[in-house]
Amino acid sequence: MHDLLQMMKEWQEARDNLAEMMKTDKKGAESLNKEITEVTMVTIARCGEKA
Secondary structure (H helix, E strand, O other): OHHHHHHHHHHHHHHHHHHHHHHHOHHHHHHHHHHHHHHHHHHHHHHHHHO
C-alpha cells in the first residue's frame, strides 16, 4: 500500500509540473503527459499484481 501512496504522490507532483509546462510549451507538455500516463499505468498494473 505504501508503494501505491508514494506513486500517487509522485503522479500528482508530475501533474502539477505539467500544468505549469502547458503555459509555455504545450507540445512538450502533451508529450510528457503521454509518457507519464504510460509509466503510471505500468506501475499501477505491477501494484495490482503484488496484491
